[in-house]
Amino acid sequence: MSTFLGGISTLSLARWQFGITTVFHFLFVPLTIGLGLLVAVLQSAYYKTKDPAYDRMTRFFGKLFLVNFAIGVVTGIVQEFQFGMDWSRYSTFVGNIFGAPLAIEALLAFFMESTFLGIWIFGRGRVSDRIHLSAIWLASLGTILSAAFIVAANSWMQHPVGFTIDPVSHQAVMTNFWAVVTNSTFLLAYGHVLFSAFLTGAVFMLAIAAWHLRKGHDLAGFAKAARIAIVATLITAVGTMFLGDSQAKQMTQQQPMKMAAAEALYNSANGASFSLLTIGDLSGNPVFQVRVPHVLSILATNTWNGNVKGINQLQKEATAKYGAGSYVPVIWVLYWTFRIMVGLGILLFILGGAGLWLMKRKRLEQSKRFLRFASWMLLAPFIANSVGWIFTEIGRQPWVVYGLLKTSDAVTIISPGYVAASLVGFTSVYTLLAIVEIGLMIRLAKVPTPVLDGDEAESLPELIY
Amino acid sequence: MLGLLSTSPSGLEQLWFGLITVLWLGYFFLEGFDFGVGILMPFVSKDDLDRRVAINTIGPVWDGNEVWLLTAGGATFAAFPLWYATVFSGFYLALFVLLAALIFRGMAFELRHRGSAAAAVWWDRAIFWGSALPALLWGVAFADFVHGVPLGANATWTGTFFDLVKPYALLGGLATLSLFTLHGATYLGLKSGGEVRDRAQRIAQWWAPLTFVVVTAFLGWTYLTAHSRHEVGLVPPLLPIVGVAVLGAVSWMVRERLEGWAFIGTAIAILAFFTTLMLNLYPDVLVSSISPSDTLTIAGTASHRYTLEVMSWVALIFTPLVLLYQSWTYWVFKKRVTRPGASSEPVSTTI
Numbered sequence: 001m002s003t004f005l006g007g008i009s010t011l012s013l014a015r016w017q018f019g020i021t022t023v024f025h026f027l028f029v030p031l032t033i034g035l036g037l038l039v040a041v042l043q044s045a046y047y048k049t050k051d052p053a054y055d056r057m058t059r060f061f062g063k064l065f066l067v068n069f070a071i072g073v074v075t076g077i078v079q080e081f082q083f084g085m086d087w088s089r090y091s092t093f094v095g096n097i098f099g100a101p102l103a104i105e106a107l108l109a110f111f112m113e114s115t116f117l118g119i120w121i122f123g124r125g126r127v128s129d130r131i132h133l134s135a136i137w138l139a140s141l142g143t144i145l146s147a148a149f150i151v152a153a154n155s156w157m158q159h160p161v162g163f164t165i166d167p168v169s170h171q172a173v174m175t176n177f178w179a180v181v182t183n184s185t186f187l188l189a190y191g192h193v194l195f196s197a198f199l200t201g202a203v204f205m206l207a208i209a210a211w212h213l214r215k216g217h218d219l220a221g222f223a224k225a226a227r228i229a230i231v232a233t234l235i236t237a238v239g240t241m242f243l244g245d246s247q248a249k250q251m252t253q254q255q256p257m258k259m260a261a262a263e264a265l266y267n268s269a270n271g272a273s274f275s276l277l278t279i280g281d282l283s284g285n286p287v288f289q290v291r292v293p294h295v296l297s298i299l300a301t302n303t304w305n306g307n308v309k310g311i312n313q314l315q316k317e318a319t320a321k322y323g324a325g326s327y328v329p330v331i332w333v334l335y336w337t338f339r340i341m342v343g344l345g346i347l348l349f350i351l352g353g354a355g356l357w358l359m360k361r362k363r364l365e366q367s368k369r370f371l372r373f374a375s376w377m378l379l380a381p382f383i384a385n386s387v388g389w390i391f392t393e394i395g396r397q398p399w400v401v402y403g404l405l406k407t408s409d410a411v412t413i414i415s416p417g418y419v420a421a422s423l424v425g426f427t428s429v430y431t432l433l434a435i436v437e438i439g440l441m442i443r444l445a446k447v448p449t450p451v452l453d454g455d456e457a458e459s460l461p462e463l464i465y
Numbered sequence: 466m467l468g469l470l471s472t473s474p475s476g477l478e479q480l481w482f483g484l485i486t487v488l489w490l491g492y493f494f495l496e497g498f499d500f501g502v503g504i505l506m507p508f509v510s511k512d513d514l515d516r517r518v519a520i521n522t523i524g525p526v527w528d529g530n531e532v533w534l535l536t537a538g539g540a541t542f543a544a545f546p547l548w549y550a551t552v553f554s555g556f557y558l559a560l561f562v563l564l565a566a567l568i569f570r571g572m573a574f575e576l577r578h579r580g581s582a583a584a585a586v587w588w589d590r591a592i593f594w595g596s597a598l599p600a601l602l603w604g605v606a607f608a609d610f611v612h613g614v615p616l617g618a619n620a621t622w623t624g625t626f627f628d629l630v631k632p633y634a635l636l637g638g639l640a641t642l643s644l645f646t647l648h649g650a651t652y653l654g655l656k657s658g659g660e661v662r663d664r665a666q667r668i669a670q671w672w673a674p675l676t677f678v679v680v681t682a683f684l685g686w687t688y689l690t691a692h693s694r695h696e697v698g699l700v701p702p703l704l705p706i707v708g709v710a711v712l713g714a715v716s717w718m719v720r721e722r723l724e725g726w727a728f729i730g731t732a733i734a735i736l737a738f739f740t741t742l743m744l745n746l747y748p749d750v751l752v753s754s755i756s757p758s759d760t761l762t763i764a765g766t767a768s769h770r771y772t773l774e775v776m777s778w779v780a781l782i783f784t785p786l787v788l789l790y791q792s793w794t795y796w797v798f799k800k801r802v803t804r805p806g807a808s809s810e811p812v813s814t815t816i
Contacts, residue, residue: 070575073528074568080538084553085560091553092620095546096768103539104779110532111787115794118525127797166769171546173768177775412554413621422561429565433572440579462805463517465524465578 011411013419014086017426019393021078023386024430028072030385033147033194034201035065036140040133041228047133053221056449061205061225062136063444066121071437073114078426080106086419090400090410097163097174098153101181105149113142125460144194151193155186157401158392159254165404172404185254188247195239196388200381202232203348206355208445210374213365217448223365226374230359234352241345245299252300252308255402257318258395260311261331262338263296267310272296277339282332322403329397337387337394344384351377474748474763477773481544482750482763484780486743488540492533493603493645493735499527501649503570503596504642507589509653509664513582514804516589520574521802522656527574529791531567543776547620547766548750555614555622556606559629563602570595600645601638605630607742608637611687613754620761628754633686640683643676644738647715648731654724658803666719669727673716680734681709684741691745700745708737 039062046054080102083091091098119127120135127135162179163172174180206229209222252259264282265272274295280287297306311328318327351374358364365371400407474482502523510516523530542549553560569591577588612633615624650672653665684705691700715730746752750766753759767773 066575067579070572073531074571077531077535077567078564080535080542081553081560081564083542084549085557086554088550088554091542091550092547095542095549096772099539099541099543099546099549099768100772100776100779103536103543103776106532106536106539107779107783107787110535111529111791114528114532115791118529118794119797122525122798174772174775177771412550414554414557418557421558425561425565429568433568436572436576440576444579463514463521463578463802465517465520465574 008416010414010416010419011408013416013423014411017086017419017423018082021075021082021426023389025072025075025079026385026389027382028068030197030200031068031204032072033143033197034199035061035068035204036143037198038201038205038228038232039065040136040140043133043136047129053224056218056221056451057225060449064441067437067440067444069117071433086412087410088412090405092171093405094172094401097156097172097180101149101153105146109142109146109149113139113146116142122464147193147197148190151190152181152183152186155183155189156180158396159183159185160401160404184250188243188250192240192243192247195236195243196385198232199236199240199348200385202229202236203377203381205229206233207375207378210371212448214368214371218451219365226364227359230352230355233348234356237345237349237352241349244345248299249302255396256309257314257327258334259300260309260314261329261334261395264331264335265296265308265310266312268307268313269310270307271305272308274299282335327398329395333394334391337391341384341388341391344380348377348380477770478763478767480777481767481773482747485537485540485544488533488537490736490739492537493739494732495530495533497645497648497735498652499523499530500596500600500645501647502653503592504600504646505649505653505665505668507593508668509661513585515661517578518657518661518802518804519653522653525798526794529794544768544773545750545766546768548761551620551751551761556629558626559602559606563599566595566598597642601642604641605634605638607739608634610751611742611745613752615755616751616753616759617755618759623755636683636686640680643679644735647672647676648735651728651731655728656801658801666722669719673719677712677716680712680738684709687741687745704737704741704744708734708741711737
């Protein structure tokens, strides 16, 4: 493998590029999915009740939704093409199976979301209210569908099913499409991704509504938005955690090394305990740990004394099965990303629960402490989404397709200079986008949609863009 | 050894080569005028309001049009994995430039009207370059597919970035650049009102003959070299002739202000242009300029039968639906876009 600047290989550059572009893209995608649905709910509430407060909320959060949607779209184009650019040997190997969901995603989901969003943005006042409302629901459905196909593709990489290896071309070849789209890994992962996306939208809406409530802006409107968001936060936090727990058990079966590395469990154990945190290194001799007995066994196997395999034993099994080499992913990354993800999930569950409790006692708008807490939680779902994917993807290493293709065999054979150039290029472009985007979001989020008097007619702009 | 052995493509593989051709045609027909509008925006406007009129003619549809690219890319990945993998890794830096251009252009459409006047100046540059660069690069890429790239055994690239920019490819790039610009001009003639419409028509009047010359040169070159390279392959002279003849007619139509006909004319020219290239390519998908035995073919890069069958069913069921609602969008936004206050007239239905 050729190297660049004294030792940086194409492989590591390509991995950094994929990591950076994908994590960046996925900062915005869950918000698109979650906020799209919530905006549709707000608009439906307005359609039913004709309460202008819901209309203001639809417009206010709709604006933020659109700005966020735009960056998701443009960074999404890169996602589809960089498989071919940096991972051409992967693309050739998996194209028979992996390409199909990508093509179907574009045909079923992307056309739907982009077309109906166009109708929604430009159709206000030009199409009937009913069609305008249908447009946002169809766009939202498009975003929800798009997640299905890409998660199906990813789940196949985690747990390949419905395929055979062609003896001549050595490509993975699809034998059962139904098996691919009903992959057990996919069903749980899709639920988890979807719930966490809705959670992201709900917490985003709650955090911003709470900020305005604290500032005393449009109390009628933002209180309504906050109530919807609190209920959504609680439901989706529970759903995310419940599915995540099922995924942990499935992962123990399908990718035991990921589970062992998540706990830095070196040797197999019955009734294994779970460490909440570790001070010192994770090489098996911690300086200080807080341990909860039996929890790892419950998490991994659903039994009090269940056996959880350790890294050393799994490494030995893997070398026997796949040949020499290291099959251990980067342990500290897995250990901490897992804890940050789970910890933030629990925190958001508390946020939703506390909010509901205050709602029941009709003290929501008065509780400055809760409102401040809610605003501070704005970034939590974004961090949780990112570390969750970093955990899933790093935890599968050294494989890109589990048990079939190693990441080092997947990368394009290309001079590292090219990859370095595009890595610097994409990172600069994305940094610039982030500055513009976040600046605009903050500006828009701070200005509430003006409250109009009853006889003041809303004026529709003739030019939208 | 990858399945590079050259055999003749099966019916299903031919169908998918055809479907991918259709996806690219759809993409270039639709995003062709988006690119054209973006390229012409600085030249059809005297102030910010004019620029917004131009942008709003494609506002509700540009994103849906770009999905044709994603679908073409995804379909190529699924149906011809080795073609997808080889093209996108080989055109590495060119593709990076293209993606960056599309990123800035898309962001500009969505964010320009929300920012300050100072920021709008930058967004306008993003729209112009973000439209002009892809319009040029797509022509370069498709010309390279046909005339070949330095491809060695096992689909490995042996050349550099500069092997992609040979005279034939550059002429291809200029041809698509001028063609899409003209397509944008006829679209603006049809969809905008007032001064913007008039300026677009005036530009089309001298741009159309220029496009005619460039496209004739490129298609002529393509046709004359086709026979010498292909033992098999489809090189019907009718298609390039139709493309060139229609462009000649468009030059006359824009003078006569036959707006609807002129737009149909540029659309047919684009379809004839890319169909010529794709038929020239058949039964190959990426020609090796080094040795004919390393040329990628339809049969050598195609997915297995089962994948193609599944994909065919999906395409059969959902493509009509997509076409239906996407056409409906154009019907919903059929009015001309004008400066606020000007009376907006519907597009003449008598073309």
